Amino acid sequence: MSTATIQDSSRARRSRGGSAPRPPVGAAPLERSRRRMFWAFTAPAVLVYFVLFLVPVGYAAWTSLYKWDGIGPKKWKGLKNYQTLWQDPTFRHSLTNTLKILVVGGVLTFAFAFALMLILREMNRKLFxxxxxxxxxxxxxxxxxxxAGILFSPTGPVDKILEALGWSHPPQWLATQHLSTMILGTLIWTATGYYSAILMAAVDQIPEYLYEAAELDGANAFQRFRHVTLPMCWDVISVCAVLWTVSSVKIFELILMYGGSSGSQPPAGSWNTAMYVYTEAFPTASTPQLGLATAAALVSLFMVIIFTVVLRRLLRRDPIEY
Amino acid sequence: MTPRRKARSLPMRIATGVVWVVVAADIVLVGWILLTSLRSGTDILNHPFGVPTHPKFSNYSKVFSDGGFGQAALNSVLVAVLSSVLAVAVAAPCAYALARRRNRVSGAMSMTFAMGLGVPGQVMVVPLFIGMAKVNLDDSQPGLILVYLGLAMPFTVYLLTGFFSGIPQVLEEAAVLDGAGAVRTFTRVILPVARGGLVTAFLLQFISAWNETLFAIVLTHSQDKVTLPVALSDFVQEAQLNGLDWGAMFAGVCVVLAPMIALFSWLGSRIIQGMTVGIGK
Structure with missing residues (x-):
C-alpha cells in the first residue's frame, strides 16, 4: 500500500507540472485532454455509486435512530435502538456468533490456508x-x-462411514447446539482454498534468487519461510485479513439454509448479525422493526471498521522493494 | 525440477497425502450431489451411497414445473448478465481515469470507492428495499439489476484500476500524437488492450450476481421475477410443509451448481487469476 502512495505522489507532481507554464513537450496535449475528460469518464460510476450505494448507507444510519415499521410514521428514538439491541439476548448471541466466525474462523482459515499453500507449492500437479x-x-x-442436511443426517453417508470405521455413536451433527460449529466448519472449508490460492499467487511472485541466496547463506527450510516468504507476502496477508473481515460479517445464505430441513427460519442459536437484520426487517409473522434492523446492520459495519483499522495497524510493515 | 523437490521428507509426504485426500473428497462431494439429484427421495434416505440405476429425470421436471426453476434460471441469467455488463461499462472509464490521473481528487475518489469494499450488504438491504418500492422497482428485474450494479461498483472499479495501471502510458501518448481525442484513445487503443481485464471483471461480477441471495430474497418474490437462489430457498421451505423430497431438492441444487462447474472448467484459470492476483494489487 505504502509503495503505491509514493508512486502516486510522484505521478501527482508530474500531472501538476502539466499545468505549469512550460509543460514538457508531447505530454501537454495529453494532459489537457485528460483533465477535461477526467470528470466525463468518472461521472457515471460516481453517480451510480453515490445513488445506489452511499445514499443507502446514509439512509440506514438515519433510519437506525427511529422506530419504524416501514409503513406508518417514523418515531424518533435516538440511540435507544442501539441500547435495545444490547439488551436483546438474541442480538447479543448473534453478535457473539459473528465474532466467533470472524476471529476463530479467521485464525483457522489462515492457518489452514498457509499450510495448504506451503504443501501445494511442493506438490506435483499442484494446479489441478x-x-x-x-x-x-x-x-x-x-x-x-x-x-449437509443429508450428509450429516443420522442415516447419512458421514455417519455410515464413521460407523464402518468403528465409531458407532457419532454426535448429532445437525442438532441445534452444534449448528453454529458446523456452519463454521463449512465456512472454513470453502474459504481455505480461496485464501491459499491468493497466498500462492503472492508467493509465486517472489523471485527465486532470494531463496537461492538464503540457501547459500545456510538458511534451512523454516528460516527461508520466516525470513523470505513471510516478509515478501506480508502486504497480501494484510489485504486478505481485511477481505476476510468483510466477507465473514456478511455471511447469510449458509446460515439461512444450513441442514435444509429447519423451520421457516433457522434456529436463533445459529444466527449472525446479517441473519438478525434479515429477520427483524422482514419477519414472517410480526411487524417489521426497520429501525432496530438498520441499527443492527450499522453495528456490523462498525465492527468491520474497527477490525479493519486494528488489523491494518497490526499488520503494517515497511514496504519491501525488489 | 530442483533437487530439493525430489528429496521429500516424511512429514511432507504425509501432508501431501492429506491434501490429495481432501481434493478427492471435494470431487466425490460434487459428484455425489450430481448423482443424488437423479435418485428418488426414499432411495437417498435408505442408501446414501447408492448410484442411480434408474436415473430419475422427473426430479428435474418437478423443480422446473412445480418449483418454477425454468423461469428462475432465465431470470438469473438475465439479471446476472445485464448487471455485469452494465457494471463493467460504467466502471471501466472511471477506473481508467483514476488509473491515469493521479492527484488529490482522484486519490480521494479511489479511496471512497475502496471504502465501499468494507460495507457488508446487510447495511444497504433495508434502504434499497424502501427506495426500490418508492420508485416502483420492487419485485422487478430492472430493480434487482440496478441494485447489483450499485453493489458491484467498489470491487469492479478497484479491480479495473489495477488492470489499467498495468497498461503502459506509451500507447496513449502515441495515439494522442496521431491526433486521437481522449474518448477515441480510450475506445480504440486502451479497451482492446484491456480486454482480458474487462472479461475477468465481467466474470467475477457474473459469479457474484449468480450466487447473490440476500438482496434477491428481499427484493423479488413473484414466481416470474425470482432468481435461482430465491426459487431454491422457496422450494426448500415449501418442501418442509409437503414433506421433503430430497431428490427434487438436489435437482434444484444442481441447477444452481452446474453452471458454476461448467464456467469453472471452461475459464477456471482466468477466474482464479482475477480473484487472486487482482486482489493483491
Whole structure:
C-alpha cells in the first residue's frame, strides 16, 4: 500500500507540472485532454455509486435512530435502538456468533490456508489440486448447506462411514447446539482454498534468487519461510485479513439454509448479525422493526471498521522493494 | 525440477497425502450431489451411497414445473448478465481515469470507492428495499439489476484500476500524437488492450450476481421475477410443509451448481487469476 502512495505522489507532481507554464513537450496535449475528460469518464460510476450505494448507507444510519415499521410514521428514538439491541439476548448471541466466525474462523482459515499453500507449492500437479480446492468459493453456500442436511443426517453417508470405521455413536451433527460449529466448519472449508490460492499467487511472485541466496547463506527450510516468504507476502496477508473481515460479517445464505430441513427460519442459536437484520426487517409473522434492523446492520459495519483499522495497524510493515 | 523437490521428507509426504485426500473428497462431494439429484427421495434416505440405476429425470421436471426453476434460471441469467455488463461499462472509464490521473481528487475518489469494499450488504438491504418500492422497482428485474450494479461498483472499479495501471502510458501518448481525442484513445487503443481485464471483471461480477441471495430474497418474490437462489430457498421451505423430497431438492441444487462447474472448467484459470492476483494489487 505504502509503495503505491509514493508512486502516486510522484505521478501527482508530474500531472501538476502539466499545468505549469512550460509543460514538457508531447505530454501537454495529453494532459489537457485528460483533465477535461477526467470528470466525463468518472461521472457515471460516481453517480451510480453515490445513488445506489452511499445514499443507502446514509439512509440506514438515519433510519437506525427511529422506530419504524416501514409503513406508518417514523418515531424518533435516538440511540435507544442501539441500547435495545444490547439488551436483546438474541442480538447479543448473534453478535457473539459473528465474532466467533470472524476471529476463530479467521485464525483457522489462515492457518489452514498457509499450510495448504506451503504443501501445494511442493506438490506435483499442484494446479489441478489448487483448482479443485478453490472451486467451493464460487458456489452459492446454500448448496453446501442443503447437502449437509443429508450428509450429516443420522442415516447419512458421514455417519455410515464413521460407523464402518468403528465409531458407532457419532454426535448429532445437525442438532441445534452444534449448528453454529458446523456452519463454521463449512465456512472454513470453502474459504481455505480461496485464501491459499491468493497466498500462492503472492508467493509465486517472489523471485527465486532470494531463496537461492538464503540457501547459500545456510538458511534451512523454516528460516527461508520466516525470513523470505513471510516478509515478501506480508502486504497480501494484510489485504486478505481485511477481505476476510468483510466477507465473514456478511455471511447469510449458509446460515439461512444450513441442514435444509429447519423451520421457516433457522434456529436463533445459529444466527449472525446479517441473519438478525434479515429477520427483524422482514419477519414472517410480526411487524417489521426497520429501525432496530438498520441499527443492527450499522453495528456490523462498525465492527468491520474497527477490525479493519486494528488489523491494518497490526499488520503494517515497511514496504519491501525488489 | 530442483533437487530439493525430489528429496521429500516424511512429514511432507504425509501432508501431501492429506491434501490429495481432501481434493478427492471435494470431487466425490460434487459428484455425489450430481448423482443424488437423479435418485428418488426414499432411495437417498435408505442408501446414501447408492448410484442411480434408474436415473430419475422427473426430479428435474418437478423443480422446473412445480418449483418454477425454468423461469428462475432465465431470470438469473438475465439479471446476472445485464448487471455485469452494465457494471463493467460504467466502471471501466472511471477506473481508467483514476488509473491515469493521479492527484488529490482522484486519490480521494479511489479511496471512497475502496471504502465501499468494507460495507457488508446487510447495511444497504433495508434502504434499497424502501427506495426500490418508492420508485416502483420492487419485485422487478430492472430493480434487482440496478441494485447489483450499485453493489458491484467498489470491487469492479478497484479491480479495473489495477488492470489499467498495468497498461503502459506509451500507447496513449502515441495515439494522442496521431491526433486521437481522449474518448477515441480510450475506445480504440486502451479497451482492446484491456480486454482480458474487462472479461475477468465481467466474470467475477457474473459469479457474484449468480450466487447473490440476500438482496434477491428481499427484493423479488413473484414466481416470474425470482432468481435461482430465491426459487431454491422457496422450494426448500415449501418442501418442509409437503414433506421433503430430497431428490427434487438436489435437482434444484444442481441447477444452481452446474453452471458454476461448467464456467469453472471452461475459464477456471482466468477466474482464479482475477480473484487472486487482482486482489493483491
Amino acid at each position: 489440486a489448487r483448482s479443485v480446492l478453490f472451486f467451493p468459493c464460487l458456489v452459492n453456500a446454500m448448496v453446501f448447506g442443503i447437502a
